[in-house]
Amino acid sequence: MAEKRKYSKKYCRYSEAKVEFIDYKDTSMLKYCLSERFKIMPRRLTGTSKKYQEMVERAIKRARQAALIPYIVDRNEVITNPFEGM
Numbered sequence: 001m002a003e004k005r006k007y008s009k010k011y012c013r014y015s016e017a018k019v020e021f022i023d024y025k026d027t028s029m030l031k032y033c034l035s036e037r038f039k040i041m042p043r044r045l046t047g048t049s050k051k052y053q054e055m056v057e058r059a060i061k062r063a064r065q066a067a068l069i070p071y072i073v074d075r076n077e078v079i080t081n082p083f084e085g086m
Contacts, residue, residue, distance in 0.1 A: 010047025014056075022055040024062035027069060034060065037073045 011030065014022065022029060033041050033048065035058045040060055043053045063069045 012047055012049040012052055014052040015049055017080065022059045023067065024059040025068065026059075029064065030056065030060055030063060030069070034069070038070055045068070 012025060019029075033043055033046055033053075040057060042083075043050065046053075060069060064071055
């Protein structure tokens with residue numbers, strides 16, 4: 001039989017920091033859960049717990065509504081660091 005691969009355990013950065021509430025105005029905290037095209041990253045990739053993933057999703061959607069984070073990025077102009085200008 002093939003050996004099982006051992007992956008490093010993913011941890012929730014929000015529960016490690018004991019965050020009570022994720023604010024939509026704090027874009028530096030939200031950038032860890034966004035891809036380079038500003039898509040919301042899934043839990044299995046970020047390691048975020050269910051409770052905090054729901055708060056992150058709510059905060060990102062509110063930040064998009066308030067125009068702090070763009071909805072989409074043009075395919076031809078993908079930015080390497082999207083939060084550099086903020």
